[in-house]
Amino acid sequence: MSHDKRKQQVLVSGLALLIVASVVTSASLLAIKPASAQTPINSCTTITSSGEYILTQNITNSSATTCIDIQASDVVFDGNGHTIDGIDNNSSFGVFARGVSSDVTVTNLTSTDWRDGIIYLSSDNGTVENTITKSNFQGIYGAGDMNNNSINNNKVVNNTADGIILFGGPSSPTTNNTLSNNYVSGNRLSGIYFDRVTPDNTIVNNTVVNNGLTGIELSNRDNKVVNSTVNNNEGEGISSSENSTLINNIANDNDETGIGVSRNSVSINNTANNNTNNGIGAGENSVIINSTANRNNVNGIAFRQTVNNVTLKDNIVNNNLESGIRIGIIFSNFQGTSKNNTITNNIAHSNEENGIILANTTNNLLSNNNLSKNTNTGLYIENATDSNISSNSVTANGEAGILLNNSSTDNHVYNNLLNNTQNVAFGSKFDSQSNTWNVSNQSGPNIIGGPNLGGNYYATPTGDGFSQTCTDANNDGFCDQPNDFGIDNNNTDFLPLTQVNGQQQPDIDVSPTSLDFGKVTIGDSKTKNVTVTNTGTGTLEVSATDIVGTDASAFTIVGGEAPFSLEPGESQNITVEFAPTSKCTKHATLQIESNDPDEPTTTVELCGKGVELCDDSSGLPGTGGDE
Template sequence: MRIKLYLVITFVLMIMFSGTALADTITVDDDPGMNYQKIQNAINAASDSDTIIVYNGTYTENVDVNKSVTILSESGNPDDTKVQAASTSDHVFNVTRDNVTISGFNITGATVFEKAGIFLDEVKNNNISNNKISNNYQGLRLLNSDINTLNNNTASNNNNDGINLYNSSSNKLNNNNANFNSNVDGISLYESNNNNLNKNNVSYNREGIYFSESNNNTLNNNTVSYNREEGIILSDYSSNNTLNNNTVLNNKDDGIGISGSDNNKLNNNTVSNNKNVGISIFVSKNNILKSNIICNNTDLGFEFPSSEDNTIYNNIFNNENNTRITASSVTVNKWNITKTPGPNIVGGPYIGGNYWAHPDGTGFSQTCTDANNDGFCDSEFNIAENNNDSLPLTINASVDIEKYTNGEDADEPEGPTIQMGSQVTWTYNITNTGSVILYNITVTDDKLGEISCPNSSLKPGESMVCTKTGSAQSGQYSNLGNVTAEYKDDLCAEIPTSQISDSDPSHYSGLGYDHWAGVPATNPVLLIGVLGIAMLLFLRREQR
């Protein structure tokens, strides 16, 4: 009886683990000698969890992936392993099962309406990576598909969208290129929520990234440029999305457009050199724009027709025309928060409102006064009726050097007295006395050359101490300490563009060596007597 029980247990365990135990690798090559010459035949023969290795070549077929398999090009190089649609009216890869991987292919030829290079149809947990998907109607399309990962794909020269998500949520799109897609978008989301788009490059499409009725998505570190119309669009009730650290530039229309969409957050984005408006908010409310750089947009930096209760603070506006508000479009928006410890976007000590500049240097923040050096203009900036920036930011760049000789602040001669040949220690105290970060700090001395310092940059209020030693010389000695530092005056530039400096002299008196030092002083009377006797002895000698 016990033996029978053991046999039953063994049989059950074999059934339980047969899936993993029997996982196999199947090879495909368009030349004879491998298991199969067609990818579809390999899938038909495969079991779930099998791996299909496809050798380089051209495979003309439409592939139905209806098993949970891994399909890899042997070389990993999509340039030498091409899958071309046998029928232009069908998807090249039609994925209808979960847990599929497709990687390393050049996928092309599904050109009929709504057909895609790769189509994920109501599936989950698939991994699509390192493919080149081109010359299809759509490059890569997800329909009712969640929790999939799309990494390092290039979707280019497709007739419609490069990458399209419809009613698909919680997907990850990382490091993809969606370029030169002709008629619609590089990446589009329709009714798709909780997706993460990270480090994608979306360029030379009609529109860059388009959201419609899509909520709670995150866009981080994407580059969206040179699209024929808008760069990024949130429309049709696309709410609670977050855009962080994206670069949106050189698009032919608006950089970022928000239309009929609320409660979105735009943080730390750079929006520059777009041909129309940098950021446009239309009929939308409760959006937050924080710490964005909005520069050199041709028509306008920012507009918000028929939009209210938006919060716009700690941004840099540096355009010929920063805002345009007509009397008919005036609504109430919030342009600053209460004074809060920073640093702010221009390096000042407090966060409040925005930095208002013009490329020619005539902007409000560039010309205002800041008597107490707190990084805010002394007066508020009136944008339009009921729209005031009460804490506009400004830049006050200054640096101070205080030089000491053996611990004394000897700006005037004679300074401390130092025995010739003794060690002299010069101390250079450097302080950022302005309201912006200082970069590339250099300390020199007119007699001693460059002085080594512990830091090359200082935040507002920070200090550092630099030192130099030498040997004292005889007589009155003076030398001059100098400090130069750079700061970002053109805040749209990536590198500092302006320079400031300060100097401070120091002195000492070098005491020379006395050859009679230590010799006892002689009595003058005795000295005269000795000299007289010597004279008499000399005269007597001459008489002989």
């Protein structure tokens, strides 16, 4: 966000509030009396009595300071589809419901070329709906003890500053307002901006796109953003403040981070893909659950700074240009340590660097994560201490499954399934600090289905991993020799896991690993199959098949969905249908959960392009119209 842009806007806002507090409108001071029917209005007017009023014609190039000045409660002003148009005077207002009013409704109006298209000042229980505010300094402005208002179904576009702005002060907070089903686009600053003391408001079902700064910017606590689409903004998609609740939002293709989850905030089932910075940024004591952050230019989910007590659970972070999840900051002279974070049940596949990175951090729990096919490592640990790393599946990563560097010590690494060409590596700056690689022999089951817990399972794709080739004379599920990783550096797994003789294991094979549906005409559909085969020796139990990601609603499993079982050698098709409802390319992921010990979660990338029906020289539908 440009602080210069925001400072300029705040200065102008403050000056305008002083002006409106002291200036009497230059428009007609006619006090219109209420009537049983709507009272017609055909010019800029001051309303001083309750009632219903209707605009009967456009008002253009008005030099009035305030065109429709509402100084009474229980007023309905119906624009009747007409426009009130100013002359871009920076001290002028299209509709102004001032502090003496409450229960004011403004509807069916277009307001252009004013400082504020519509302004509510210290006005409660009102409604702004079905309006268009465009080419103003600010579109809709609510300030000063403005409570319990509804701003619904409005189009707020191409304003010089913010689209919708709520402002409150310490003695006059702006609270309990609802913004719903608004389209907010092309504004020079933020699409929706809550400034200063603006707690306990709700933003739901809004589309906020192509704005010059942040899509939705919350500067105060306890606000909710739900079911909103916040894409292609030049700053962050959603920037929250303390104690925010963010649920079911989409924040894609923004020029900074997709979603900033601030201190003590909760993010559930959000999507943040293809953003220029991180997909999701986490703040102190934040909780991020069941969210998707794929194909971002930096990390999928990352801590904005050194923060503590973050919970990341059941998230998908794939195909990011750096790491799937980054905890802490890598600087050799960095002062400060992130601590007490919980990272569980996340999927981090095919990231350009690491699945998860722990840096300058301590006392974390990493468990039941699936880290696979990352270019560098599944888990990179640098200057990280006293963390519990257990029950993770770390497979098919390029350089190493787990890599430790610098002063990484006193971490407890056990019951992980490692299946990489190199499972454990130590960086060039690793200073031989001691870590623990097993628990004492105790009853399981362990991560490969064996009877006892101890250390980790070390396999390779070629079948010559330590656990695959070791001896187990007493068939207790532990290798007879410890695994010291071929180096004497105070790191040894004394109870490496191996399969018990006679133990049968399933092995899932999924083909193909991606489905491209090509171009499909909007309103039509196409199906393709994914084949699941059990190439192992034990029964394969497929427990869940789900489609997740940005455009999951465009894809449906129409056959072969879980649960199902496959005996060794058996196969089953999962049939996926692509049925686009809009143009452009759609992406999602088919996620298959099973009891395969080294691939508990298998994914298939889905893509297809919706196109409009049109004719070309071939006479075939669906061959054109794509953009």
